[in-house]
Amino acid sequence: MFLKELTELSGVSGYEYEVRNYIKSKLDEIGCEYKVDKLGNVIAHNKGKKNKKIMLAAHMDEVGLIVSHIDSNGFIKFQPVGGVDQRILNSKSVLIGENKIPGVIGSKAIHLMSAKERGKSIPIDKLYIDIGTYSKKETEELVSIGDYVVFKSSYVEFGEGLIKAKALDDRAGCSVLLDLLSMKLDVDFYGVFTVMEEVGSRGAQVAAYGLEPDYAIVLEGTVCVHMPGVKENSMVTLIGRGAALSLMDSSTVYDIDEVRKVENIAEKYGISYQFRTSTSGGNDAGAIHKTKEGSKAVAISLPCRYIHSPVSVASKNDYDNVVRLIKAVISENQKGE
């Protein structure tokens, strides 16, 4: 498992350099062939027994912020990159740009808020990052418009087998993919670490265009609302119940025969799994399965509580089930019909 290192790297959509460099160095260590394409996807090839062309995809990028303006007092205005809930931004520690300039997201003291203001979450355009400078000039020497901002949040193992980190969506997928590639299995598959998923699956589409897979497995961190006060049918996924299989989301109606096959494989190998009980959200499968002449696609995900926040939570046990399930699925698929 490479989760600790992977989640502590910065990689907001369009600026995946740190993650890509880490993955490249791991692939070199493993001794796996790879190339980097025109948009920055890393495409690794695990050679082995082959029945069809299988593409595994996990995205390297994470949601974050981008600097949009520096005001006259040197405070930094920003916009979200990917889906960031404005309610999670208050009172966070962040790192800005390549040089990781530390900053904090502050807000007006509650004492000074009107009753009306207290009743509402603070919109993003009213929030600022403070890096401790006193003037626009001073800030401009350290930060520029277009710099990316990530949350500062370290990887922690806690409770009974749980993990807390930022960017579990989708460093979890990247870690699973690296795990599978380091196993040196005698089955053929392409492990694609994609860019720009959070801004619309840009990388996955062009990678699929080049690869033309017959079958794609998308590895994701997915929504989990396994919390008090939520009915089970609204939880989407549950922590500790195993790998989550997608049936339908806003970008894909998954091929039902393939989904049932994965289900049977899980049963056969005694791997715990669950269905993702929501049809909202989307992932790289949407772009991949309809590229060129089309392909079959399934999505296998790790349930993540508080996804897209600096305190995403997942279970190590679920993670193991995801790894085992994907390994079994590619092996079964390369066996032939």
Next chain:
Amino acid sequence: MLKEFLFEACSNQFVSGFEYINGYMLKKYFEPYTDSSEKDKIGSYIFKQNGTSDKKIMLAAHIDEIGLMVTKILEDGFLSFTSVGGINPASLVAQDVIIYGKEKIFGVIGIKPPHVIPKNERSKALKIKDLYIDTGYSKEKLENLVSIGDVATIKRDPVSLQGSVISSKALDDKACVAVMLETAKELNKISHKSNIFYAATAQEETGCRGSSAASYKISPDIGIVLDVGFGMTPDMPPETACLGNGPVIAFGGRLNLKLTKKFIEVCHTYNYSIQCEAIPSDTGTDAESVQINREGVPCILLSIPLRYMHTSVETIDVKDVETTGRAIARFINELDNSDWGELLCF
């Protein structure tokens, strides 16, 4: 020449899907500086300057503009219509229009006078379905002149304001087609090794459609996408770009960072003023389709600041057009002298 091109292009119609009608105008201006031209299957015009290497750089600016389309012919010579692209209905009220039927037909869009409207209704925003074009014809006559599916635009003569500032309909995105014209002219003077493709793309306003087919056909190594962006007015947020301060280059999740920084470097070297903006995700421009064409195209996005977007009084500074066009020519020149392997690798 830029102003002359802009005035001529803006006073004619290039409504999305109907660009071919006045396409000859593009040829007239671009052909003197380029080696070949063609109209593709969606209706984009592509002009090419031959280079000496096998590298391909694509510039894209959309030639289409928002407009209206007739949906129904009513009694007493009124026409129902819908919009082609995004239009604020408020900007249509009390305007002269031209309907491009069998011939050009003049009409106006009027609304019920305030005298006959309840007070609370006056403060409500109008919707397109509440509006009609009044042609003054009888239904019978009109049916011979206009048919469902014909397009119309607001009738507006471009005007020169102070200095090099001009105002017209459809400067979105003729301003950027003019940028390409300036780049073509410049590159005709200074040498270039790469093959340069100028794509005046069709149907951007209805969803970046033309640039998808055009970039597939060209299959470029680098994309330079040009569009207009919001210009500063008293009601805009403080980060808005100002007219006259040069092109605005975008940083964002879908754009190539190295090329973006390279462009800024070139502007600094040659003393072209430049402004920066952050566009986190969807740029709403032709970059959307060019970037994910085939196996991917590294793109940068430049905008010309424009006030009052998608109205008939769009306003720009022609100086920005000229600066941008020249800066791109310098940028291409610098690219030709750089190591592309290093520039485009991750």
Next chain:
Amino acid sequence: MNFNSELMKKLSDCFSPSGREKNMREMIINEIKTYTDEIKVDALGNVIARKKGNGKKILFSAHMDQIGLIITHVDDKGILRFSNVGGIDPKNLAGLRMVFGNGLEGVVCSEEIKDGEKIAMSSLFIDVASTSKEFVRNNFKAGDMCIFKTEYYETENCVICRAADDRTGCYILIEALKNQPATDNDVYYVFSVQEEVGPIGAKTAGYRINPDLAIALDVTATGDSEDGIKMDVKLGEGAAVKLMDKSLITHPQIKDLLTQLAVENNIKYQYEVLEFGGTDAGAIHLLREGVPSGVISIPTRNLHSSGEIFSKSDVLECIKLVQEVAAK
């Protein structure tokens, strides 16, 4: 040419929500196999039938899928939670009978909705009428889909049925194929999957075929009701030649071609500008270097409901127009 009610009923009765088009695929292949030179089923399940020729490569497309519901959660009491597959408004669902692929049925019920409260998909569920845990567990699973239960009904000149969107299109292509228009063109008849959630199937099929021109067959709305949609399409006034919708501005050559063929062959037609929605042609026309595309639409009332209404004569006019395009 007469209206083949038997075929239309069979098509409308078939279970084929988006992503679950198996039955429809088999039925169509069975109907057309003796009339084509080649039939392929691609990775996503599109049926691509071909009449070979040396002329222009023409693609016709009609989608096999229909709107429906997908089960997301099943509990022991026989309560099924669901999401919509394609454009369905939750406010039209409560009380409707639904039928599953296995023939079992359920009814859409709602939690208590307070006055003035908006009905959301999440406050609705399907009751499958059983007190047996075993029965529920054995017959219903997350991922199952269901569709409206509607009886096919017809009058002398019109039909009420479910999924006229787009079984009318499939019907038109099947009949046109059977009539075997004499042509040297290379004609592809695509029965596409997943239009209601995309279009998805038309995109991959179109990419494979890479045609010179493409025509989709799909339904359109009408402006027949007094305060309804403001458009000029009328039921019974013939094939509608689409000029624009949210996914496509018809290529000028295609507009001219369809108009000219209709006029020359006395085919009753009308122009259509639709202010919402899209079709397979929206996806196809943007493929590769672009494909000049258009749509022949079947005027249909009460779209995306359990009872869609169309005119038999309009459908017959559409068939004639398709045949003329194939032969041109």
